[in-house]
Amino acid sequence: MSGISDETKFMDLKDRLSFLPDVPILTSDYELAAQYSNICRRKGIQGSAVDFLICAVAVKNEFAIYTVDKDFEYYKTVLPISLWTERS
Helix, strand or coil: CCCCCCHHHHHHHHHHHCCCCCCCCCHHHHHHHHHHHHHHHHCCCCCCHHHHHHHHHHHHHCCCECCCCCHHHHHHCCCCCCECCCCC
């Protein structure tokens, strides 16, 4: 939700996302995120710690990732993530 400067749009998205499950983030998720970062780095793919944590939590919980961030397309080439599409 970062980067949404319009307060109305932010609140609308916040309300819509409130229906999704809120899962705990564990130490093992951070460890998996670090592992994912290392895998991507070895393949020449850069990413942020937050992106890799999203990937780790999504994989552990079998969630598809809904994003407009194109970096996740690169991560998907080497990580077992699933990206949400209209057909998902």
